[in-house]
Amino acid sequence: MRRVGAALIAAVALAPVSLAAQSQSAPAAKSTVPRASDGKPDLTGVWQGGSTVRGSWQEANQGNGVGGSGKNPNAPAVLSASDRPSTAEKAPYQPWAAQKVLDSYKIRAIDDPDAECLPPGIPRTSVLGLFPTQIVQTPQQIVFLYEYMHEFRVIPINGKHRDDIAPTYMGDSVGYWEGDTLVVDVTGFNDKTWLVGAGTFHSEALHVVERYTRVDKDQINYDITMEDPKVLSKPWVIHTHLMLREGTHLEEYVCAENNLAPAFYERLQKNNVNFQRP
Amino acid sequence: MMKRKICWMGVSLAALAMLALPLAAHHSFGAEYDASKPVTLAGVVTKIDWTNPHSYFYIDVKDDKGNVANWKFEGYGPGVLYRNGWKRGVTMKPGDTITVTGWRARDGTNWAHARQVTVASGEKRMFGPPAGTGDGGAAPPVEVK
Numbered sequence: 001m002r003r004v005g006a007a008l009i010a011a012v013a014l015a016p017v018s019l020a021a022q023s024q025s026a027p028a029a030k031s032t033v034p035r036a037s038d039g040k041p042d043l044t045g046v047w048q049g050g051s052t053v054r055g056s057w058q059e060a061n062q063g064n065g066v067g068g069s070g071k072n073p074n075a076p077a078v079l080s081a082s083d084r085p086s087t088a089e090k091a092p093y094q095p096w097a098a099q100k101v102l103d104s105y106k107i108r109a110i111d112d113p114d115a116e117c118l119p120p121g122i123p124r125t126s127v128l129g130l131f132p133t134q135i136v137q138t139p140q141q142i143v144f145l146y147e148y149m150h151e152f153r154v155i156p157i158n159g160k161h162r163d164d165i166a167p168t169y170m171g172d173s174v175g176y177w178e179g180d181t182l183v184v185d186v187t188g189f190n191d192k193t194w195l196v197g198a199g200t201f202h203s204e205a206l207h208v209v210e211r212y213t214r215v216d217k218d219q220i221n222y223d224i225t226m227e228d229p230k231v232l233s234k235p236w237v238i239h240t241h242l243m244l245r246e247g248t249h250l251e252e253y254v255c256a257e258n259n260l261a262p263a264f265y266e267r268l269q270k271n272n273v274n275f276q277r278p
Numbered sequence: 279m280m281k282r283k284i285c286w287m288g289v290s291l292a293a294l295a296m297l298a299l300p301l302a303a304h305h306s307f308g309a310e311y312d313a314s315k316p317v318t319l320a321g322v323v324t325k326i327d328w329t330n331p332h333s334y335f336y337i338d339v340k341d342d343k344g345n346v347a348n349w350k351f352e353g354y355g356p357g358v359l360y361r362n363g364w365k366r367g368v369t370m371k372p373g374d375t376i377t378v379t380g381w382r383a384r385d386g387t388n389w390a391h392a393r394q395v396t397v398a399s400g401e402k403r404m405f406g407p408p409a410g411t412g413d414g415g416a417a418p419p420v421e422v423k
Contacts (some may be wrong), residue, residue: 030376041354058361058362058363061361061362084379089335090419090420090421091420092421093420095422098420098421098422099422101419101420102420102422103420104414105413105414105418105419105420107309108306108308108309108348108413109306109308109309109412109413109414110306110309112306112412114299115306117331128336130358131357131358132361149356179380187374196419197415197419198413198414198415198419199418199419199420200419200420213392248361251356251357251360251361252330252357253331253355253357255330255331256332257325257329258329258330258331258332258334259329259330259331260352261306264309264310265306265309265310267385268310268384268385270307271385273384273385274384275308275309275310275384278295
């Protein structure tokens with residue numbers, strides 16, 4: 001009984017702040033959280049970020065995947081690689097760094113590393129709503145497969161960061177269970193990705209802590225803390241969600257296949273086309 | 279000259295509603311396309327590229343004097359389209375007459391971003407995200423003091 005109470009308290013504490021979100025994601029009883037053979041919540045499944053709507057992909061994305069314009073006018077827009085989750089606070093950058101972020105915003109993010117088909121990093125990959133994420137859980141390791149940019153993470157449970165980490169786009173992830181919450185500690189990033197939103201750069205000192213709490217069959221509360229003392233004035237915290245999308249399969253995504261963006265940007269600049277914000 | 283003769287249908291109510299929506303895509307809509315230049319064109323599909331990161335289709339558009347111009351439209355990649363009901367070789371094929379609403383490229387060429395397509399069956403489907411996509415949204419992610 002004590003565990004049931006704790007789960008309910010955790011679910012309430014982590015519930016989204018917006019009224020719309022609350023109405024669609026009321027805390028559910030612990031009995032509805034699927035369990036793995038080791039008793040841990042089983043996160044296995046295909047998930048969609050940035051949503052609180054239950055149902056299949058098509059049910060939850062009325063309006064042909066874009067939200068707001070279909071049968072359900074209250075459906076949230078699908079989160080892209082350049083959007084902040086709607087409940088996220090603004091990024092707490094140091095003044096000099098905030099100016100740099102603003103510079104990218106003013107040139108409408110044509111300096112976006114994703115426009116070059118480079119890996120998006122964490123949490124930019126993991127908060128996405130336009131593309132699904134598949135989680136495969138075993139007691140020893142948890143695998144995240146991201147359709148967007150074909151990225152993956154193999155996260156050892158109770159593992160330690162290697163001593164010889166070379167900086168990478170997706171960083172080095174290790175996980176552990178804190179009660180019913182999967183905590184993933186990510187470090188070893190290079191400085192070539194954006195956090196969440198246009199221009200949100202970081203340094204190699206970036207340290208991300210993710211907390212995944214499956215509160216019922218359909219919903220994972222996904223809480224992210226980003227620390228980077230070289231560019232942020234304090235940790236940047238984002239609370240968002242992953243929603244189960246039964247029946248959805250990851251599709252192939254080969255970004256380099258026909259990426260016309262860099263050539264387009266080059267042509268705009270060469271022809272002095274005004275695309276910048278005032 | 280050709281561009282001026284194209285039959286402009288202007289901004290529909292639907293297009294206005296779309297402008298208010300948040301954003302979604304792989305790269306910057308706002309840099310490439312001008313949300314203040316909505317365009318609605320009817321024409322015959324000549325080619326479809328179901329490619330990543332984005333798909334493209336081409337239509338022949340005839341003006342009131344019978345001159346034909348080929349227009350290129352950009353939208354979601356095939357995975358996103360598939361998840362949202364598009365079936366390759368069924369929903370839209372070369373030879374189909376369609377109507378598409380979107381926004382023109384900033385460079386003034388016969389290139390545009392596709393939002394809503396009325397396919398040959400009469401069904402309306404979203405081929406691409408709303409205006410202003412992927413360029414950081416209506417407000418910067420930081421406050422500069």
